Amino acid sequence: MAKENKTISAMVLDFFISLKLTIFLLIFLALTSIIGTVIRQNADPSWYIHQYSQTSFRIFSALDFLDLYHSWWFLALISLLSLNLTACSIRRFPVTWKRFCQKKVLMDDGLHKSLPNKESFGSKISPEILNQRYCRLLGKVFARPVTTHSKDDYHLFSEKGKYSIFGVYVVHFSILVILAGSMVGNFFGYEGYMQLEEGQTREGIYLKNTKHFKKLGFSVRCDDFKVTYYKESKQPKDYKSILTIIDQGEEVLTKTIEVNHPLRYRGIFFYQSNYGTTTRNGKLIISVTPQKDEKKSKRYQVGLGESFQIEGTDTWVKAARFIPDFMIDEGKVVSKSNKLLNPAVELVVIKDQVIQYSTWAFQRYPSFHGSSKKEFDLKLIDFQGSQYTGLQVAKDPGVMIVWAGCILLIVGIMVTFFLSHQRIWLRIAAKDKKSLITLAGSANKNREDFERKFGKLANMIKEADK
Amino acid sequence: MISSTSIFEGIILFYLFSTVIYFAHLAFRSSILHKIGLVVLSIGWLFHSGAIILRWVESYQLGIGHVPLTNFFESMVFFSWAIVLIYLLLECKYGFNVPTIGAFASPLAFVVIFIAVTSFPSEIQPLVPALQSDWLIYHVVTCFLAYGAFAVAFGASILFLVKQRKEKKGIREGSIMDFFPSSDFLDELTYKVIIIGFLMLTIGIITGAAWAYYAWGRYWGWDPKETWSLITWFIYAAFLHARFTRGWRGKKVAILSIIGFLAVLFTYLGVNLVLSGLHSYA
Ligand code: HEM
Numbered sequence: 001m002a003k004e005n006k007t008i009s010a011m012v013l014d015f016f017i018s019l020k021l022t023i024f025l026l027i028f029l030a031l032t033s034i035i036g037t038v039i040r041q042n043a044d045p046s047w048y049i050h051q052y053s054q055t056s057f058r059i060f061s062a063l064d065f066l067d068l069y070h071s072w073w074f075l076a077l078i079s080l081l082s083l084n085l086t087a088c089s090i091r092r093f094p095v096t097w098k099r100f101c102q103k104k105v106l107m108d109d110g111l112h113k114s115l116p117n118k119e120s121f122g123s124k125i126s127p128e129i130l131n132q133r134y135c136r137l138l139g140k141v142f143a144r145p146v147t148t149h150s151k152d153d154y155h156l157f158s159e160k161g162k163y164s165i166f167g168v169y170v171v172h173f174s175i176l177v178i179l180a181g182s183m184v185g186n187f188f189g190y191e192g193y194m195q196l197e198e199g200q201t202r203e204g205i206y207l208k209n210t211k212h213f214k215k216l217g218f219s220v221r222c223d224d225f226k227v228t229y230y231k232e233s234k235q236p237k238d239y240k241s242i243l244t245i246i247d248q249g250e251e252v253l254t255k256t257i258e259v260n261h262p263l264r265y266r267g268i269f270f271y272q273s274n275y276g277t278t279t280r281n282g283k284l285i286i287s288v289t290p291q292k293d294e295k296k297s298k299r300y301q302v303g304l305g306e307s308f309q310i311e312g313t314d315t316w317v318k319a320a321r322f323i324p325d326f327m328i329d330e331g332k333v334v335s336k337s338n339k340l341l342n343p344a345v346e347l348v349v350i351k352d353q354v355i356q357y358s359t360w361a362f363q364r365y366p367s368f369h370g371s372s373k374k375e376f377d378l379k380l381i382d383f384q385g386s387q388y389t390g391l392q393v394a395k396d397p398g399v400m401i402v403w404a405g406c407i408l409l410i411v412g413i414m415v416t417f418f419l420s421h422q423r424i425w426l427r428i429a430a431k432d433k434k435s436l437i438t439l440a441g442s443a444n445k446n447r448e449d450f451e452r453k454f455g456k457l458a459n460m461i462k463e464a465d466k
Numbered sequence: 467m468i469s470s471t472s473i474f475e476g477i478i479l480f481y482l483f484s485t486v487i488y489f490a491h492l493a494f495r496s497s498i499l500h501k502i503g504l505v506v507l508s509i510g511w512l513f514h515s516g517a518i519i520l521r522w523v524e525s526y527q528l529g530i531g532h533v534p535l536t537n538f539f540e541s542m543v544f545f546s547w548a549i550v551l552i553y554l555l556l557e558c559k560y561g562f563n564v565p566t567i568g569a570f571a572s573p574l575a576f577v578v579i580f581i582a583v584t585s586f587p588s589e590i591q592p593l594v595p596a597l598q599s600d601w602l603i604y605h606v607v608t609c610f611l612a613y614g615a616f617a618v619a620f621g622a623s624i625l626f627l628v629k630q631r632k633e634k635k636g637i638r639e640g641s642i643m644d645f646f647p648s649s650d651f652l653d654e655l656t657y658k659v660i661i662i663g664f665l666m667l668t669i670g671i672i673t674g675a676a677w678a679y680y681a682w683g684r685y686w687g688w689d690p691k692e693t694w695s696l697i698t699w700f701i702y703a704a705f706l707h708a709r710f711t712r713g714w715r716g717k718k719v720a721i722l723s724i725i726g727f728l729a730v731l732f733t734y735l736g737v738n739l740v741l742s743g744l745h746s747y748a
Contacts, residue, residue: 019707023714026704030697030729037690037737069688182686191683230592231529238595259595260681271683272595394683402685406672413668417661448654 017087025081032077036068082179085172096165099421105146105157107425107440115425116447117454118440121462127154127428127435133464134426141460142424156426164419165444170412177405184398190214194270196222197278197388201246205393216268216393218247223254225275225389239275241389257391267395274390276338279304279322282385284345286317286361289377299381307350310376314351321346322383326362343383349376420445424457437461470524470534471588473517474543478583480510481546481576488569495645500565504557507572511550514579518547521590530592535606537591538738542582544606545734548614549575552659556618560655566646567655570621601677609670609695613730615663616702619656620727623720626652630717653716656723657709664702671695694733701726 015021039060040047048057048066064071104111112118123130131147131154138145138158145158192205192214203219206212223242230237238258245253245265255263262271282304289297300308300317307318325336326344336342343363349356361380362368424441439458443450487503521534534540553571556564630649647655674692675685686692705722708714 019710022707023704026700026707030700030704033693033697033700036688037693041688069693235592236595237592238598260599260601260677262680262683269683271681273682392683396684399679399685403676406675410665410669410672413665417665 013087016084017091018084019088021084022081022088025077025084029077029081032068032074035065039065039068041069042067078179082176085175089169089172093169096169099165100162103146103157105148106150106155107157107427107438111425112438112440115440115442117442117451118438119454119458119461120436120438122431123435123437125435126433127152127430130154130428130435130437130464131156134428134461137460137464138424138426142422142457145424145426152430154428156428157424159421159423161419161421164415165421167412167416167419170408171416172412174405174408174412177408178402181398181401181403181405184401185396186398189394189396189398191392191394193273194220194391194393195388196220196241196243196391197280197386198222198225199386200388218245218252218266220245220270220391222389225387227275239272239389241272241275241391243270243391267397269394269396271392271394272389273392276388276390277324277340277385278338278388279324279385282322282383284319284322284383285381286319286345286347287379287381288317289379291375291377315356315376316350317378318348318350319345320348320358322385324383324385326360338388340383340385343380345380345383347378349374349378417445420450422450422453424454426461470517470521471583473513473520474579474583474588477510477514477517478576478580480506480513481550481572481579484510485569485573485576488565488572491565492569492642492645495642497565500562500568503565503568503572504562507550507568508554511547511554514543514547514550518543525590528590530590532593532598533603533606534590535602535610536593536597537586539582539586539588541606541610541734542578542586544610545613545617546575546579546582548610549578549617552611552614552618552662556655556659564647564655566625567618567622570625571618574617574621596681599677599681601673601680605670605673605677608666608673612663612666612670613734615659615666616723616727616730619659619663619723622652622656622659623723623727626656626720627717630720649716653719656720660702660705660723660726664699664706667695667699667702671699690737691733694729694737698726698729698733701729 040051043066045057045061048060052060060066064073068074107115134156135145135147138156143158143160145156148155148157191208193208194202194205196202199222201219201221204213204215207214221244223244225239225241227239228237229235240256240258242254242256243263244251245263253263253265257263257270257272259272262269264270284302284304285299286302286308287297287299288310298311300310302308302317302319304319304322307316309316321333323333323335323342323344323346325339325341327334327336327342333346344360346358346360348358357374359374359378361378363380363383366379420443422441422443424439427438429436429438439461441450441454441457484503484507487499487506491497491499491503518534521540522531525531525534535544549571553568553575556567625646626649629643629646629652632643633649646652671692674695678687678692679685701722705719705726708719708722
């Protein structure tokens with residue numbers, strides 16, 4: 001087909017339409033996608049420099065490998081794929097449409113020659129009667145035929161799965177729909193995070209990438225938060241938040257959310273993401289035991305940052321600092337997580353307004369003391385802080401378009417690969433009061449299956465003659 | 467009552483036995499052996515199905531009821547089950563006439579369930595909240611039916627390459643190669659199985675996206691598992707398109723099918739063992 005005098009533009013066009021480009025792009029996309037799974041995406045520059053080297057980092061970021069799936073060249077590849085697909089579909093559609101509209105009900109010798117499956121035999125029965133029988137038979141086991149009577153011949157034509165020739169267009173179109181839906185999401189949607197203590201109300205979120213605060217236009221209150229655990233284990237089974245939406249001063253909706261069961265309001269989804277305990281407004285229970293008299297232990301409740309006086313003395317204790325998950329990292333006290341896994345409090349002992357000393361008390365390790373020879377033995381009995389719930393918040397107006405595209409994709413693939421356009425022609429020619437029957441057929445796909453079907457049909461047609 | 471785990475151990479023997487019979491069938495070319503192998507494999511598969519259901523029941527008895535598709539052990543058991551299922555369906559479709567494929571599917575199913583039982587803990591574990599979703603079932607079942615189909619296609623593609631090479635050199639009458647299905651038939655069979663796998667993988671990726679949307683608030687996040695499933699999808703899409711251009715028939719297409727299956731294995735195992743991400747398994 002390649003002509004010598006083909007213009008450059010025609011060649012370029014051909015390239016864009018070609019299946020070779022499709023295959024190349026699909027494989028190339030597969031290969032480049034691998035890079036993004038091997039190199040961590042969107043981490044801190046210092047992480048890459050530490051993990052690889054300064055030079056590698058510079059090369060990676062120059063090639064956009066650190067946010068590969070949003071890089072201009074990856075998007076360009078996907079755009080090229082869409083272009084390829086659109087161009088091919090536009091170019092092929094008229095051919096398909098013509099095929100759809102044409103109806104060749106008469107089988108002449110030329111057509112007969114071109115068909116892959118055929119069979120012919122003679123019968124003593126007259127064409128009129130055979131015509132009626134075959135009409136009924138084809139209608140029953142295949143599809144209702146169109147009958148044409150020309151000269152002395154009867155022509156029967158029936159077809160099935162005609163619409164399946166559009167399957168490929170549905171598949172290709174669905175991919176464009178999915179891509180369009182994801183763009184709508186990119187431009188008009190957002191993702192963010194919200195942290196709510198029990199009883200707290202907030203009216204906005206922190207956006208995922210920019211960390212900017214965004215108002216939602218209504219507020220959300222966390223009424224309660226609960227964690228349940230598997231029997232005899234520390235593994236959480238469920239965590240649930242009861243949320244109330246307050247829109248223009250009115251409580252409009254209350255719902256319990258958990259992982260996999262988000263709340264939706266005005267197109268914005270609230271997903272249960274994580275949880276923890278805040279130290280703010282927390283109450284501590286501290287027990288104080290004089291070294292001299294161990295039976296005279298007493299418990300005090302104190303707010304964080306506040307002090308209490310040990311009864312019968314002029315000594316004060318201040319709850320200076322609270323750490324929910326105590327750990328020492330490079331000589332500094334830090335909290336490993338926001339969960340109450342290793343609660344510890346720093347207590348400052350004051351006498352006559354002079355700081356005597358400070359010490360850490362651990363709820364999990366009551367017998368651990370930094371200073372054992374002191375006058376009082378201080379223990380952390382309990383910490384009652386408020387729990388907070390962490391909510392992933394997202395709005396994606398494109399998601400319905402994406403789902404629609406997905407359904408089209410599945411339907412399209414099924415139609416394209418499991419259905420085929422099957423056609424059967426049957427000619428009954430009169431010959432000296434006898435009939436000469438010619439049966440032929442073709443399918444545009446799954447030819448082996450059709451061949452089998454055709455064989456069965458031919459047998460039935462032969463049987464019907466007896 | 468007998469536990470599902472001990473049944474799984476018994477199934478290893480069934481599949482080992484059927485593998486031996488299928489190999490003997492190839493060596494002696496007796497169709498009786500094919501029938502016996504098929505019967506042994508089918509009985510093993512019925513027990514396999516029963517044991518999966520039993521494990522499901524057991525998890526409810528433990529009070530942590532969930533579908534048995536939630537860790538490496540359970541998913542490999544299901545993978546093995548899916549390989550045999552796809553093969554048995556092929557046998558039905560082709561009139562019990564594809565024993566050479568069975569000689570591939572049977573040992574594959576054996577190896578997978580053997581690894582599952584010997585290398586992964588078989589205890590029924592409680593589910594983390596993220597896995598407590600109905601989408602889990604749709605997602606995992608469709609993905610593993612796809613994997614099973616691709617595994618069978620992989621076997622057919624290897625047979626194809628071997629057979630095609632011998633066909634070019636000329637095959638001695640009565641040799642083992644003469645006994646293999648023709649390369650055209652294997653090419654066709656690979657295509658048929660890959661269509662089924664491709665449809666299932668497509669549904670698997672979509673149900674996974676839907677699940678991610680309800681659990682994490684986004685349907686696609688370029689997580690390594692997601693990305694690798696898309697890579698696999700691209701490879702098989704390339705395979706399907708390649709079949710529409712005549713020049714790509716045969717060898718090149720068979721190689722794409724083999725590469726596709728390697729991508730499947732990496733999506734399933736490699737991502738968890740080599741890379742890291744949100745998916746806990748499968
Ligand atoms: C992923 C993006 C895709 C692109 C860029 C793409 C592109 C193309 C292109 C350019 C052609 C060539 C048409 C021609 O020149 O005749 C084609 C054909 C075809 N595509 Fe796709 N395609 C994609 C996905 C799919 C999928 C997912 C399927 C089905 C599962 C599919 C099924 C087909 C079929 C069956 C044909 C052959 C049509 C025929 O010859 O009748 N495509 N595709």
